Structures are given as C-alpha cells and as structure tokens.
Amino acid sequence: MTTNVTADTAAPLVEMRGVQKHFGDFQALKDIDLDVARGEVVVVIGPSGSGKSTLCRTINRLETITEGTIRVDGRDLPQEGAALARLRSDVGMVFQSFNLFAHLTILDNVTLGPIRVRGLKKAEAEAEAMRLLDRVGVAHQAQKLPAQIYAGQQQRVAIARSLAMKPKLMLFDEPTSALDPEMINEVLDTMVELAEEGMTMVVVTHEMGFARKAAHRVVFMADGEIVEVAEPERFFTDPQSDRAKDFLSKILTH
Amino acid sequence: MDFPALFEIFLSGTFGTLRLFAVTLVGCLVGGTILAAMRVSPTPVLRAAASTYVNVVRNTPLTLVMFFCVLGLPYLDIRFSDSASINSFALACLALIAYTSCFVAEVLRSGISTIPVGQAEAARSIGLTFSQSLRLVILPQAFRTVVPPLGSVIIAMLKNTSIASAFNNRELISAMRNAIEVRGDIVVPLLFATALVYLLLALALGRVFDYLERKWVILR
Numbered sequence: 001m002t003t004n005v006t007a008d009t010a011a012p013l014v015e016m017r018g019v020q021k022h023f024g025d026f027q028a029l030k031d032i033d034l035d036v037a038r039g040e041v042v043v044v045i046g047p048s049g050s051g052k053s054t055l056c057r058t059i060n061r062l063e064t065i066t067e068g069t070i071r072v073d074g075r076d077l078p079q080e081g082a083a084l085a086r087l088r089s090d091v092g093m094v095f096q097s098f099n100l101f102a103h104l105t106i107l108d109n110v111t112l113g114p115i116r117v118r119g120l121k122k123a124e125a126e127a128e129a130m131r132l133l134d135r136v137g138v139a140h141q142a143q144k145l146p147a148q149i150y151a152g153q154q155q156r157v158a159i160a161r162s163l164a165m166k167p168k169l170m171l172f173d174e175p176t177s178a179l180d181p182e183m184i185n186e187v188l189d190t191m192v193e194l195a196e197e198g199m200t201m202v203v204v205t206h207e208m209g210f211a212r213k214a215a216h217r218v219v220f221m222a223d224g225e226i227v228e229v230a231e232p233e234r235f236f237t238d239p240q241s242d243r244a245k246d247f248l249s250k251i252l253t254h
Numbered sequence: 255m256d257f258p259a260l261f262e263i264f265l266s267g268t269f270g271t272l273r274l275f276a277v278t279l280v281g282c283l284v285g286g287t288i289l290a291a292m293r294v295s296p297t298p299v300l301r302a303a304a305s306t307y308v309n310v311v312r313n314t315p316l317t318l319v320m321f322f323c324v325l326g327l328p329y330l331d332i333r334f335s336d337s338a339s340i341n342s343f344a345l346a347c348l349a350l351i352a353y354t355s356c357f358v359a360e361v362l363r364s365g366i367s368t369i370p371v372g373q374a375e376a377a378r379s380i381g382l383t384f385s386q387s388l389r390l391v392i393l394p395q396a397f398r399t400v401v402p403p404l405g406s407v408i409i410a411m412l413k414n415t416s417i418a419s420a421f422n423n424r425e426l427i428s429a430m431r432n433a434i435e436v437r438g439d440i441v442v443p444l445l446f447a448t449a450l451v452y453l454l455l456a457l458a459l460g461r462v463f464d465y466l467e468r469k470w471v472i473l474r
Contacts, residue, residue: 081383085378085382086381088378088381099370101373113380116390117381147472161376
C-alpha cells in the first residue's frame with residue numbers, strides 16, 4: 001500500500017455539504033451536511049416524507065439537488081453523461097421495488113453491467129455472477145425471469161446485481177418495505193453479511209433490528225432535515241431530540 | 255390470356271409487393287426506433303427535430319410524400335440508380351420508410367412510456383449510459399409491449415405499398431391493371447383476386463404478430 005492510498009482512505013467516501021432539494025415549492029432536503037466514512041454503515045430513518053429516500057437518491061444523482069455539493073470518493077458528482085455513468089458504476093443501488101430488468105433472466109440481470117460497463121468477457125461475468133447468486137442463495141433460479149421468482153429472491157438478486165459491479169458504496173432505498181414479513185429477514189441477513197465484510201452502506205430503512213445489528217451511525221431525519229445523528233444503541237435508548245423521541249415512541253410501542 | 259398466364263402476372267406482382275414490403279419493413283423499424291429514441295432523448299435539439307419531422311410527415315398524405323420522393327428528389331439530382339425501374343423502387347421504398355417510420359416511432363414512444371421508471375433508474379445505477387439503457391433495457395421491453403399496435407402499423411404499410419403502383423413500380427396493383435387490360439371480361443373476379451392476395455398476406459402477417467406477442471410477453 002502506498003501512502004497515497006492511506007491518505008485517500010482517510011477522507012470520507014461521501015461528503016454532502018449544504019445540500020438543498022426543492023420539488024417546486026416543497027423543500028425535500030434542507031441544509032444537509034453528512035459524511036460517510038469508508039467502511040461505515042449509516043442507517044437513515046425517519047417518518048415518511050422526511051426526505052430520507054430523496055437523500056439516498058441524491059448520492060448517485062438519480063435525484064438532482066438544487067443547491068450544495070455532494071462529493072463521492074473525493075470527486076464532485078458530475079453532470080449527466082459518461083462521467084456520471086462511470087461514477088454510478090461504482091455506487092450500487094438497491095430499490096424498494098427491486099427493479100430487476102423484466103425481460104432478462106436472473107443471470108443476465110447480474111451480468112449486464114459487468115459485460116457492458118466493465119467490458120468483462122461473457123464467461124468471466126457469468127462465473128462471477130453465479131458465485132454472487134450462490135452467495136445470496138438464488139443460484140438455482142439463474143435461468144428464470146424476475147417475475148418467476150418471489151419478491152425476497154428478487155431483492156437478493158438486485159443486491160447481487162449491484163455487487164457484480166464491485167461497488168465502493170452501496171445505497172439501499174427502503175430495500176425491505178415492499179416485502180412480506182417472512183421475506184424481510186433473508187434480505188436483511190444478506191445486508192448484515194455485507195456490512196460485516198466492510199462494505200460502505202447508506203441504508204434507508206424502517207428496520208430497527210438491522211440498524212441495531214449493523215449500523216455504525218443512525219441518521220434521524222424529519223421534514224427534510226437531519227435532526228439527530230447518533231450511535232444506534234444510544235439513539236434507540238436515549239434519543240436527544242423531541243422529534244426522535246416522538247418517532248420512536250410511535251414505532252416501538254407495537 | 256388463359257389462367258396460368260394470369261396467375262403468373264399475379265405471382266410476379268405479389269413478389270413485387272413483398273419486395274417493397276420487406277425493404278420498407280426493415281427501414282421503418284430502424285427509422286422509427288431512431289425517431290423514438292430522439293423523442294425521448296435528454297437533448298432538446300434532437301427531441302425538437304424528431305417531433306417536427308413526425309408531425310410534418312405523419313400529417314402529409316402518403317401519395318404526396320411519394321410525389322416528393324419520386325418527382326422532388328430527381329429534381330434535386332438525387333438518384334439511386336441509372337436503371338429507371340431500380341430507381342423507382344428505391345424512391346418508393348424511401349417514401350414508404352419516411353412515412354411509416356413516423357407511425358412506428360409514435361407506437362414505440364407509447365411503449366417506452368409504459369416501462370416503469372424504475373427500469374431506467376436501475377439501468378443508470380449500474381453505470382449504463384443513456385443510449386445503453388435505451389438499447390439494452392428500455393427498447394427491448396418497449397418493443398414487446400407494442401407488438402399488437404405495431405402489427406396494425408405494419409399491416410397498414412403493407413397495403414400502402416399499393417400506392418407505389420402509380421409511380422412506375424411493379425407490384426400487385428400494377429399486375430392487376432395489366433391483367434384487366436387483357437381480360438376486360440373478368441374485371442370483377444380480378445378485383446376480388448387482388449383483394450384476396452392482400453387479405454392472405456395481411457392475415458399471414460397478423461399470425462406472425464400474434465406469435466411474437468405470445469413469445470415476447472413480459473411477465474411483471
């Protein structure tokens with residue numbers, strides 16, 4: 001390892017400074033400052049409409065921002081174009097609705113990026129894809145279409161599709177919100193494993209168990225603002241802000 | 255003129271129609287796809303150019319489009335071949351392609367708008383560029399969803415090849431006219447025979463599209 005690399009790894013992987021986002025008159029993000037360190041798992045929670053999904057989507061510029069700066073791996077997010085495509089190839093994204101490519105088999109879903117973006121040979125990409133599918137427990141379904149496997153499996157394939165790009169950072173936008181309860185855990189288990197391996201993750205979720213188990217920090221948002229940032233144990237047992245207390249009292253009473 | 259001779263006239267006419275159809279089919283699918291891609295592109299100039307083209311050409315009668323190609327282009331010294339018959343064929347194909355591409359583009363664009371936005375987001379998220387996500391993710395799905403309306407456009411195009419008969423092309427209608435010239439005594443049967451050939455070709459085409467629709471159905 002060169003000293004250069006050491007210097008790089010000291011800088012945060014994601015730096016958000018003074019980020020504002022407006023949808024017309026509505027302000028979805030207000031003055032967001034947030035750093036995500038390399039290897040860090042940040043869980044973003046908050047009531048619906050608090051801007052947490054928007055925040056997650058601005059990091060790979062699926063959502064453009066009105067003001068402020070976002071840097072990923074030391075570089076400002078580029079404008080739409082080839083440079084942005086390159087950056088996105090290093091940032092995995094897992095969606096609430098999975099968004100597997102409906103016309104491609106599970107295997108082709110996972111190999112599309114490596115072949116078309118990374119320029120891997122088909123055989124090489126398929127071998128790696130099968131390894132990833134095996135890891136998320138869906139290898140036996142490789143030749144099926146997305147609609148032929150159940151939702152929990154689809155979401156695990158979506159995770160494998162992101163991992164196939166060997167991302168530096170993974171964004172999870174409510175990855176378990178569209179799943180039946182019995183499928184949530186299999187997806188969360190995959191995510192916990194990923195966190196334990198040192199993947200840098202930004203996870204928007206309502207799963208407090210995951211936050212407790214895997215998160216280094218919890219970011220609590222309300223009305224487009226970051227209200228509180230704390231370690232998970234501290235956040236759940238001793239929230240400082242009234243809004244966090246109110247939010248937790250509502251979700252933890254059941 | 256006896257029946258085998260008439261049959262031969264119709265057969266060569268049918269081949270003429272199929273030739274016009276085949277070239278136009280390939281051309282209008284390519285042209286329509288390019289126009290549709292331009293209409294959804296992030297570049298305003300491309301969007302404006304494609305929408306202007308579609309709105310102008312789609313709203314011009316095909317006969318007039320053909321007049322423009324057959325009479326207008328040679329006037330501008332644009333010729334495809336020294337042979338008059340090849341030239342007529344190429345110009346007729348060009349007119350049919352220019353015209354039908356608009357309809358293909360519009361059908362395809364409606365297909366693109368039915369693809370869930372998450373598909374494009376996922377494509378961009380793995381690092382595909384705009385044109386890659388269009389080519390590899392959006393258009394393959396859009397084509398599958400528009401097979402039935404696309405079938406109607408293609409069948410209309412098949413029948414529109416008949417207009418080429420007025421511009422020095424050998425196809426079914428010109429074959430029918432030749433047949434009528436020598437056998438004025440059986441005009442109505444000859445009209446029916448011509449209609450029957452178009453009907454059979456269109457029905458066969460419909461079967462192909464039914465097959466594609468079943469084969470390409472996208473489960474969601």
